[in-house]
Amino acid sequence: xxxxxxxxxxxxxxxxxxxxxxxxxxxxxxxxxxxxxxxxxxxxxxxxxxxxxxxxxxxxxxxxxxxxxxxxxxxxxxxxxxxxxxxxxxxxxxxxxxxxxxxxxxxxxxxxxxxxxxxxxxxxxxxxxxxxxxxxxxxxxxxxxxxxxxxxxxxxxxxxxxxxxxxxxxxxxxxxxxxxxxxxxxxxxxxxxxxxxxxxxxxxxxxxxxxxxxxxxxxxxxxxxxxxxxxxxxxxxxxxxxxxxxxxxxxxxxxxxxxxxxxxxxxxxxxxxxxxxxxxxxx
Amino acid sequence: xxxxxxxxxxxxxxxxxxxxxxxxxxxxxxxxxxxxxxxxxxxxxxxxxxxxxxxxxxxxxxxxxxxxxxxxxxxxxxxxxxxxxxxxxxxxxxxxxxxxxxxxxxxxxxxxxxxxxxxxxxxxxxxxxxxxxxxxxxxxxxxxxxxxxxxxxxxxxxxxxxxxxxxxxxxxxxxxxxxxxxxxxxxxxxxxxxxxxxxxxxxxxxxxxxxxxxxxxxxxxxxxxxxxxxxxxxxxxxxxxxxxxxxxxxxxxxxxxxxxxxxxxxxxxxxxxxxxxxxxxxx
Numbered sequence: 001x002x003x004x005x006x007x008x009x010x011x012x013x014x015x016x017x018x019x020x021x022x023x024x025x026x027x028x029x030x031x032x033x034x035x036x037x038x039x040x041x042x043x044x045x046x047x048x049x050x051x052x053x054x055x056x057x058x059x060x061x062x063x064x065x066x067x068x069x070x071x072x073x074x075x076x077x078x079x080x081x082x083x084x085x086x087x088x089x090x091x092x093x094x095x096x097x098x099x100x101x102x103x104x105x106x107x108x109x110x111x112x113x114x115x116x117x118x119x120x121x122x123x124x125x126x127x128x129x130x131x132x133x134x135x136x137x138x139x140x141x142x143x144x145x146x147x148x149x150x151x152x153x154x155x156x157x158x159x160x161x162x163x164x165x166x167x168x169x170x171x172x173x174x175x176x177x178x179x180x181x182x183x184x185x186x187x188x189x190x191x192x193x194x195x196x197x198x199x200x201x202x203x204x205x206x207x208x209x210x211x212x213x214x215x216x217x218x219x220x221x222x223x224x225x226x227x228x229x230x231x232x233x234x235x236x237x238x239x240x241x242x243x244x245x246x247x248x249x250x251x252x253x254x255x256x257x258x259x260x261x262x263x264x265x266x267x268x269x270x271x272x273x274x275x276x277x278x279x280x281x282x283x
Numbered sequence: 284x285x286x287x288x289x290x291x292x293x294x295x296x297x298x299x300x301x302x303x304x305x306x307x308x309x310x311x312x313x314x315x316x317x318x319x320x321x322x323x324x325x326x327x328x329x330x331x332x333x334x335x336x337x338x339x340x341x342x343x344x345x346x347x348x349x350x351x352x353x354x355x356x357x358x359x360x361x362x363x364x365x366x367x368x369x370x371x372x373x374x375x376x377x378x379x380x381x382x383x384x385x386x387x388x389x390x391x392x393x394x395x396x397x398x399x400x401x402x403x404x405x406x407x408x409x410x411x412x413x414x415x416x417x418x419x420x421x422x423x424x425x426x427x428x429x430x431x432x433x434x435x436x437x438x439x440x441x442x443x444x445x446x447x448x449x450x451x452x453x454x455x456x457x458x459x460x461x462x463x464x465x466x467x468x469x470x471x472x473x474x475x476x477x478x479x480x481x482x483x484x485x486x487x488x489x490x491x492x493x494x495x496x497x498x499x500x501x502x503x504x505x506x507x508x509x510x511x512x513x514x515x516x517x518x519x520x521x522x523x524x525x526x527x528x529x530x531x532x533x534x535x536x537x538x539x540x541x542x543x544x545x546x547x548x549x550x551x552x553x554x555x556x557x558x559x560x561x562x563x564x565x566x
Contacts, residue, residue, distance in 0.1 A: 118494040138491045180479045181493040185500040191532040193558040196463045207561050208421045210464040211401040216499050217468040222559045225552035233545050243537045249474040254526045262516050269508035275476040276505045
């Protein structure tokens with residue numbers, strides 16, 4: 001592997017570039033972005049070696065797409081049109097069903113691998129890229145049987161070499177479960193932030209009272225709307241289902257409080273403490 | 284100041300003991316707890332110098348009460364009965380109105396100072412005590428005018444010396460605002476944990492998909508129900524109000540998704556990104 005093209009050089013693409021370059025110093029990382037200013041920033045930060053454009057993709061051994069998922073669905077078929085027979089296109093999107101569907105009947109489907117490296121922070125853009133972001137994290141790979149064996153093997157070797165463990169999952173199952181363990185967290189956090197800001201916006205001093213618990217719970221409300229709106233759109237039905245269940249649980253908790261049923265409130269919390277065991281191993 | 288009695292030697296009491304001992308090596312820290320096993324643990328961890336009982340309080344220069352807030356309301360009047368004229372009782376509870384009310388007409392009200400050091404983690408008990416927990420954190424002091432000047436001065440000097448900044452607030456205002464910036468976060472986190480556990484409890488592999496975002500958002504769901512049930516009970520009206528507003532905001536978000544109004548979804552998130560500025564400085 002010699003030439004890797006990163007379409008999108010933000011938090012995910014940029015962090016991948018750092019770790020890949022570290023493991024494979026001879027690889028040339030080419031950056032592609034809608035905006036030249038983003039590429040200039042990525043160059044200045046040493047995330048990429050060279051600027052490139054979509055027309056150069058025929059020279060790629062591997063293309064990694066890390067852009068908003070609506071843009072991926074639009075762009076992926078034409079990227080796959082351009083890839084050479086020995087090249088591989090992978091995407092790192094947070095949804096998988098729509099992305100897999102958009103190339104389902106593409107003549108070069110076997111040159112594509114769908115994945116979701118589950119790693120990130122609440123920051124975005126090239127300056128958010130950090131070393132070691134993927135160490136110990138899970139990479140969900142979808143429809144692996146639809147990719148040329150040798151090509152998927154090469155890709156998974158690369159992702160394992162930067163510290164990821166691989167899990168295989170159907171794209172529809174991925175979208176259903178990720179709605180619970182990732183998408184819902186983002187909405188709960190955004191709406192928590194909104195609720196507090198709406199109430200306290202004229203009383204800035206109040207935020208002196210906010211401790212590390214609040215900071216942790218609203219951290220995801222700093223996330224990029226440009227990235228997250230298309231995710232919620234593509235995963236609409238699953239996300240609505242999680243939201244409905246979450247609202248039912250919150251309403252039930254509120255009703256228990258109104259009824260002064262604090263024994264039940266205690267039990268609700270006690271049984272959820274079990275999350276301790278579940279979270280062991282997630283940093 | 285020579286003898287400090289800690290009623291409660293868990294996360295807050297234990298962490299205070301560590302930092303006070305470090306700043307004032309000559310102070311003798313006496314531990315009081317319902318359970319002897321807790322005191323033995325605190326001794327073994329070097330959080331306290333000696334075990335004591337409520338009968339010893341007449342010898343205290345300062346008593347710091349860090350126990351569940353319902354227990355504080357029950358115990359505080361009798362502790363104040365026992366304190367010497369030159370001794371001070373402070374409490375570190377997460378609610379302030381009921382605690383201030385329970386000693387409002389106490390003949391020794393001037394020997395009591397109500398405070399809420401806003402610091403903590405999701406862990407509890409003596410083993411959760413850590414050094415430096417209070418550095419850079421806010422200590423809310425209520426009804427300072429009701430405490431003997433010299434005694435409050437001594438207490439605030441102590442809390443400043445371990446790194447805290449002091450803010451003054453009416454107990455009713457404290458309970459209203461803390462419901463937004465602390466109590467609501469805990470419920471949003473507990474119910475997020477519950478929603479995901481209910482859905483995924485038979486599919487443990489799914490938690491491989493949970494990333495650091497989920498971990499951060501449900502961190503507070505590890506908190507102690509013994510500590511939090513009485514807080515929600517004492518602050519019932521304020522907490523119900525915050526929950527109602529939170530549920531309205533979540534329902535609105537869900538309705539926007541159902542209507543495919545993703546421009547509005549984008550705007551909701553964009554305007555909440557403002558939380559970045561607010562959170563600056565909170566670790």
